[in-house]
Amino acid sequence: MEDDQDEDEDEERRGAGGDEEDELGRKANALVRLALFNEYKRTPLRRDEINKKVMGDQTRSFNAVFQAAQHILQKTFGMELVELMSRAEREREQNGNDGTEAGENATGLKKKVAAAGSKTYILRSALHENLIEAAAATDELILEDEIMGISEDDDEDDDANPRTYGSILSWSSADELGSIGLLYVLLALVLVSGGVLSDFDMKKHLKSLRLPPSAQVNFTAKTTHKTMAIDAYLALLVRQGYLDKVRVANLGASKPTQGKRGRGRNPTADDDSNNIEWKWGSRAQSEVGEVAIADFVAEFLVERMLHAQNVDEESSDDDDDDQRGNRRRGGNARKNGRQTQEEDKDKMLEAMKKGVVLAAGGKLNELK
Amino acid sequence: MGKDKISSNDVQRLFLQAVISRRYMSEKLAKTLHRKCVDTVKFAGGLNIPYEDTVGFWDDFITKVNRSLDPLDLEFKNVVDEVKGRKHYVLVNTKGDEIAQMATDYTPAEIAFFKAVVEQIMLSPNLAFSLSSLAALREVSTLKSTMTKTQAEVVLSSFVAKGWLLKSKKGRFSLSARTIVELEPYLRSSYNEELLDCTICSEVVTKGITCVGTNCHTYIHMHCYAVYKRTKSSCPTCRTEWGNGSSLPPIGEDAAKPGQDHQRRVRRRSGADGDEDEDEMDPSQSQSQSQDPSQEPSQTQTQKKGKKKAAAKGSKKTNGRAAREETPESEEDNDDEELSQNIEGMDIDNLTQDKGRSRRKR
Numbered sequence: 001m002e003d004d005q006d007e008d009e010d011e012e013r014r015g016a017g018g019d020e021e022d023e024l025g026r027k028a029n030a031l032v033r034l035a036l037f038n039e040y041k042r043t044p045l046r047r048d049e050i051n052k053k054v055m056g057d058q059t060r061s062f063n064a065v066f067q068a069a070q071h072i073l074q075k076t077f078g079m080e081l082v083e084l085m086s087r088a089e090r091e092r093e094q095n096g097n098d099g100t101e102a103g104e105n106a107t108g109l110k111k112k113v114a115a116a117g118s119k120t121y122i123l124r125s126a127l128h129e130n131l132i133e134a135a136a137a138t139d140e141l142i143l144e145d146e147i148m149g150i151s152e153d154d155d156e157d158d159d160a161n162p163r164t165y166g167s168i169l170s171w172s173s174a175d176e177l178g179s180i181g182l183l184y185v186l187l188a189l190v191l192v193s194g195g196v197l198s199d200f201d202m203k204k205h206l207k208s209l210r211l212p213p214s215a216q217v218n219f220t221a222k223t224t225h226k227t228m229a230i231d232a233y234l235a236l237l238v239r240q241g242y243l244d245k246v247r248v249a250n251l252g253a254s255k256p257t258q259g260k261r262g263r264g265r266n267p268t269a270d271d272d273s274n275n276i277e278w279k280w281g282s283r284a285q286s287e288v289g290e291v292a293i294a295d296f297v298a299e300f301l302v303e304r305m306l307h308a309q310n311v312d313e314e315s316s317d318d319d320d321d322d323q324r325g326n327r328r329r330g331g332n333a334r335k336n337g338r339q340t341q342e343e344d345k346d347k348m349l350e351a352m353k354k355g356v357v358l359a360a361g362g363k364l365n366e367l368k
Numbered sequence: 369m370g371k372d373k374i375s376s377n378d379v380q381r382l383f384l385q386a387v388i389s390r391r392y393m394s395e396k397l398a399k400t401l402h403r404k405c406v407d408t409v410k411f412a413g414g415l416n417i418p419y420e421d422t423v424g425f426w427d428d429f430i431t432k433v434n435r436s437l438d439p440l441d442l443e444f445k446n447v448v449d450e451v452k453g454r455k456h457y458v459l460v461n462t463k464g465d466e467i468a469q470m471a472t473d474y475t476p477a478e479i480a481f482f483k484a485v486v487e488q489i490m491l492s493p494n495l496a497f498s499l500s501s502l503a504a505l506r507e508v509s510t511l512k513s514t515m516t517k518t519q520a521e522v523v524l525s526s527f528v529a530k531g532w533l534l535k536s537k538k539g540r541f542s543l544s545a546r547t548i549v550e551l552e553p554y555l556r557s558s559y560n561e562e563l564l565d566c567t568i569c570s571e572v573v574t575k576g577i578t579c580v581g582t583n584c585h586t587y588i589h590m591h592c593y594a595v596y597k598r599t600k601s602s603c604p605t606c607r608t609e610w611g612n613g614s615s616l617p618p619i620g621e622d623a624a625k626p627g628q629d630h631q632r633r634v635r636r637r638s639g640a641d642g643d644e645d646e647d648e649m650d651p652s653q654s655q656s657q658s659q660d661p662s663q664e665p666s667q668t669q670t671q672k673k674g675k676k677k678a679a680a681k682g683s684k685k686t687n688g689r690a691a692r693e694e695t696p697e698s699e700e701d702n703d704d705e706e707l708s709q710n711i712e713g714m715d716i717d718n719l720t721q722d723k724g725r726s727r728r729k730r
Contacts, residue, residue: 029439036388036440041473076436077388078381127381128374130412135382139404145397168382168404174389221529224478226522 024061028068030054035073035081039123042240044084044283047119073123080126084241084282085368086118093365122241124287135168142166176219179233183242185209187284188297190243192359199276206230241283248277282368289367290360298352302345374413379405380433387444387459392531392546395446395455399426449545450575450620451534453591458549477513478523482532484511485524486551489543489574490559491633495617496624497574498542501535503629510632540621548572564619567604568592575620577613579603587619 031054038045050066051059066081073079085093125132143166164172171177189205190197197205206212216227228236237243280290357364382405387393393401406419419425433444441463447456472479484507488499501524508520515523524541527533531546548555552572555563564573564587577593579586584606588596593613602609610616617623 025439029441032440033442072440075377076381076440077384078378079385125385127378127385128412131374131378131382131408134408134412135386135405141400142397142404145394145400149394149397168386168401168408170386170389173391221525224474224519224523224526 024064024068027054027061027065028072031065031069032072032076035069035079035121035123036077044120044122044241045081047121050121074126078125078127079123081121082124082286082368084118084120084122084286086282087244089118090244090279090282090285118282120241120282122283122286132169136171138166139168140166142168146170176223179217179219179228182209182211182217182233183237184288184293184296186237186243186278187280187288187293190278190280191290191293192297192356194359194361195279197278199278202278238281241281242288243284244279244281246277246279248275285365286368290364291366294353294356294360294364297356298349302348302352305348306341306345374409374415376409376413376415376417378409378413379417380429380436382409384433384437387457391459393457395457398457402426402429445549447545447549448569448571448589448591450548450573450589450591453589453594456545458546460550464553477511477515480511480513481508481515481520481523482527485527485533485541486543486547486555487559488633489541490555490562492624493628493633494623494625495564495578495619496621496628497619498536498540498621498624500629501539501541503632504541506632536621538621540624542621543574548574566592568596573619576618577616578619579606579608580610580616581606581608584608 031050034050034053035045038049047062051062055062055065070081073081127135143164146164146166164170186202186205189202193201203213206215211217211230213230215230217230217233218227219225234243234245238245379402383402386401386405387398403419403421406417409415410417430444430446437443441461443460443462445458445460447458448454449456474482485499485504488503488507489497492499504524505517505520508515508517524533528535528541531544533547534542534544536542555572565571566573566576566589567586568588569592571589573587573589576587576589578584578588581603584603586603586605588604596604597610597613601611601613
């Protein structure tokens, strides 16, 4: 690893000769800064913003600067900039799910669209998934130090500090976990509805989550708006690229060619929630991923089913408190049950995942 | 995702991601995180990575981290918090450019509010460096924004929750260690006259003690004084006997006098540099004449000061104060050279500060 670094340093030193390369390095560093700082807002970084703030008038060297910045991001932070899919790409992706033939037919088209790209980027971790998983787990020592820091800084105001979970990567301080939980549930609902959810169904689901249109989403004291109306939160998710709100043309009524009629209809169409559909946004496809949400759904449901089973068992155990013999037998049964339960759990998870994939339309998109 | 093999270099990467997710943490937590990052990479990658629980090992690691952050104008910096005197680490942006303005999710109106509160804290009389919550809320009405006081209250608590401001038990706001270190270039250029440096450690003081001597400009952190008084009992500058230190005038919220926040303190920004003055003069502060040029009565002196600034800054900015209306992060061309000169000037000879100033004038 030391050798690795020395080599890189040599590279840099050698490169420092020409002014042009100096300029490239300077711009690459500026782009890395821009990417890191922009991510605090959770809005995608647009290429024209990069041009304006980093490239100046030399937009031609964009690719070289971008590559150099990627190298720094990867080497120093284990992160990468990812170009989000454009809407056209996402739609083609979805149609591609219907059958391979459609995908093959569209190959010519594919290249054209891919070349266009969305020209917007997000920053994400490029570390090995095993590392990320381990870094998200609670560690007693970290938790201890975190709690100590909080109680020291802040004597009674427990409201001011969000909970911590003692993980290496501190999700609770970097994100608003409550609202993210809601986002992931919404992504799950859209996914298992075949990737598209009508506005009507979305509202119905929200209502069953006790989130009628009048409801507020809660945030921690870190934000400047403690609560946000559910509609405003959905609009924020659209702006951040997690969800896509698509207006679909009324069947047969307004074709794009019929400009006048279409325009005339729009004001009423706004109110008509039947014409609005919710889909995954490009950021969700690149940052969260359908596979991860499917796993989340399966694990959540199976965990709850098993939990319900266990509670049943335990409560029945408590009932025959006097019958010791019975109780011991019950204990043995449970011990044997542990193993079979693990196997059962795996089987259930498999089955549940299959169900989710089916509900999602037969195939899950890989992380983009 | 997962395409690359896990390597020992991932320790630093994982650590930096952990730092970015927090930005401010105790030294103890930082060290624990380092150890856990080593453990995690070791375990997940089946690698053999050395780790020692020693100061030297930690320092080497931090040096390495900062070497890779340096070209990006970032620094993982060690600071001591003024309240408890404990060591913390902050990820600091060392360059205020256009790009850095985006490192916040606060709106321009919220940033303007923050600046206004910081100004009131910096200009607060009697070396109180703090502001009552009522006075802080009052600042909203001075801004050209539609923010209501109810909103402002939420925004203020967000500043506290994110660690930009501290709120004491008495309900007074003051600057956090994070704000002092992250916004030091801004504070130095905007409130150079008000900013005090610790006689012992030369870092910014907003909570501590000062000398009983009326003409002595000794300012010491609480935690620095706690160490100092173990061996000495007189002022390090003027040698006045301090005794057990119980009668030393405080710096910080204990220095605030009842009702001192009733009046807003503003600096006139209309005229040239030398015209700066405060609405309200406090007799107890006039002792610090040479320290605080804004209270120097002599016109010639203030003119000289203006020249000095112009000379240091170069001709492009003749009226630094008026031009300085950007966000805290956007402080442009605060050339580090001038900054370090300032620090050294204060550090070398506190008593002969006037000499230092004249030396720098040349």
